[in-house]
Amino acid sequence: MKYISTRGNAPELTFEEVLLTGLAADGGLYVPKEVPTFSAEEIASWRDLPYTELAHKVLYPFVEGCVDSAALKTMLDEVYSGFGHKAVAPLQQIDHNEYVLELFQGPTLAFKDFALQLLGRLLDYVLERRHEKVVIMGATSGDTGSAAIEGTKACRNVDIFILHPHGKVSDVQRRQMTTVVGDNIHNIAIEGNFDDAQDMVKASFGDQSFLRGERKLVAVNSINWARIMAQIVYYFYSALNLGAPERAVAYSVPTGNFGDIFAGYMAKKMGLPIEQLIIATNSNDVLHRFMSKNQYEVRPLKHTITPSMDIAVSSNFERLLFDLYDHDGPALAELMARMNAKQDIVTLDEDKLAKARELFDSQAVDENETIATMQQVYDETGYLLDPHTAVGVKAARDCRRNQQIPMITLGTAHPVKFEEAVKRAGFDVPALPHHLADLMEREEKLDVLPAELATVQGFIAEKTFHD
Ligand SMILES: Cc1ncc(COP(=O)(O)O)c(C=O)c1O
Numbered sequence: 001m002k003y004i005s006t007r008g009n010a011p012e013l014t015f016e017e018v019l020l021t022g023l024a025a026d027g028g029l030y031v032p033k034e035v036p037t038f039s040a041e042e043i044a045s046w047r048d049l050p051y052t053e054l055a056h057k058v059l060y061p062f063v064e065g066c067v068d069s070a071a072l073k074t075m076l077d078e079v080y081s082g083f084g085h086k087a088v089a090p091l092q093q094i095d096h097n098e099y100v101l102e103l104f105q106g107p108t109l110a111f112k113d114f115a116l117q118l119l120g121r122l123l124d125y126v127l128e129r130r131h132e133k134v135v136i137m138g139a140t141s142g143d144t145g146s147a148a149i150e151g152t153k154a155c156r157n158v159d160i161f162i163l164h165p166h167g168k169v170s171d172v173q174r175r176q177m178t179t180v181v182g183d184n185i186h187n188i189a190i191e192g193n194f195d196d197a198q199d200m201v202k203a204s205f206g207d208q209s210f211l212r213g214e215r216k217l218v219a220v221n222s223i224n225w226a227r228i229m230a231q232i233v234y235y236f237y238s239a240l241n242l243g244a245p246e247r248a249v250a251y252s253v254p255t256g257n258f259g260d261i262f263a264g265y266m267a268k269k270m271g272l273p274i275e276q277l278i279i280a281t282n283s284n285d286v287l288h289r290f291m292s293k294n295q296y297e298v299r300p301l302k303h304t305i306t307p308s309m310d311i312a313v314s315s316n317f318e319r320l321l322f323d324l325y326d327h328d329g330p331a332l333a334e335l336m337a338r339m340n341a342k343q344d345i346v347t348l349d350e351d352k353l354a355k356a357r358e359l360f361d362s363q364a365v366d367e368n369e370t371i372a373t374m375q376q377v378y379d380e381t382g383y384l385l386d387p388h389t390a391v392g393v394k395a396a397r398d399c400r401r402n403q404q405i406p407m408i409t410l411g412t413a414h415p416v417k418f419e420e421a422v423k424r425a426g427f428d429v430p431a432l433p434h435h436l437a438d439l440m441e442r443e444e445k446l447d448v449l450p451a452e453l454a455t456v457q458g459f460i461a462e463k464t465f466h467d
Pocket residue numbers: 110142143144222254255256257258259260261308309388389412413
């Protein structure tokens with residue numbers, strides 16, 4: 001399997017090289033040169049497989065040639081046996097033909113564990129083989145950070161630096177990052193928002209000279225293809241559980257950086273009969289405004305009760321645009337330059353917009369609707385949604401095209417992480433699970449830094465080379 005850049009002007013890479021990269025040299029994102037596809041018969045034959053075995057079937061084509069089949073199996077067994085539910089990704093029914101896919105059974109209680117637990121093991125595997133050490137730099141609006149730290153804290157060859165927006169993640173989210181002890185773990189609270197942090201990460205991938213050529217920078221955000229790849233599996237798993245491939249399924253996906261829903265789009269390209277994919281955003285709704293009005297306009301970020309989705313620039317949207325532009329890298333590079341300039345309203349040609357609308361529906365959900373959905377689902381079923389999942393459920397209910405097709409909302413996090421929203425909805429906050437029971441008493445370690453690239457890079461260089 002080879003990987004190519006969306007902007008068409010960077011070398012083709014192997015999986016191993018892509019894993020150890022963030023952005024491509026031309027500023028683009030890596031995608032598989034050819035997407036592996038499976039026939040309906042093949043997919044049907046996987047129906048009774050446990051999660052890890054299914055994951056091996058879906059993922060091996062992406063890593064073949066770089067990761068040995070038996071080694072991948074061992075990693076998958078280790079990763080998913082650590083999840084809190086035997087089914088790994090259980091489905092919870094909330095209405096007739098309507099489900100929540102619980103993706104929060106991993107150690108940090110959010111869907112990020114699915115990929116980041118695996119990514120840590122993949123890094124260990126290739127870095128040991130290459131005798132290399134790397135620096136991980138990631139931006140988080142709350143969940144990626146803790147999952148990345150948890151997934152890589154035992155890696156022998158990494159130093160990890162996670163940037164989160166100071167005061168703009170929940171207490172549980174912050175503590176899940178800042179209480180993990182390790183000389184190689186560094187939490188930086190940026191005096192800015194998630195997009196400032198993400199911009200600094202992307203700029204650092206563009207110019208890594210602050211690491212003096214001694215270390216490479218590796219991404220844990222979904223700009224790293226390995227993240228998307230691992231997230232494809234649970235679409236297959238949930239669809240098979242509800243009768244695919246004979247029966248079509250639909251998904252509503254709480255969306256920020258467009259990574260999770262892009263994984264669903266990939267699953268569809270690989271042969272899964274996905275009838276509908278709904279982009280569900282909070283009031284940071286650049287994607288919904290684009291889909292509904294053909295106006296791509298980045299507006300100032302709003303702080304909401306769904307902090308993990310407080311993202312103004314959705315990185316992975318570029319991967320979709322690459323397909324809409326029929327893999328015309330130079331044309332996409334020109335479009336991305338206009339989109340990233342954040343000054344103008346960018347519109348797409350009507351034929352490209354029509355293609356996007358064939359593939360996706362979209363909906364923006366405000367805070368009142370989010371709270372009302374948490375209350376409604378609880379009243380009907382006794383099931384407490386986290387606010388991000390509630391955004392997805394609301395969009396699912398409003399945008400559903402066909403009641404006969406099972407509608408699955410991705411349950412992206414556990415409600416215990418979001419005390420503010422849970423209390424605003426009038427509920428008691430559930431108890432933290434056993435392994436996090438003393439989280440609020442643990443000692444925290446973090447550094448607060450201004451949102452200045454040189455300061456952040458200087459901090460990373462100092463900690464990497466002098467600690
Ligand atoms: C709880 C939760 N829901 C939804 C999202 C949005 O996912 P994505 O950024 O892949 O669109 C995130 C963050 O990424 C999240 O942490």
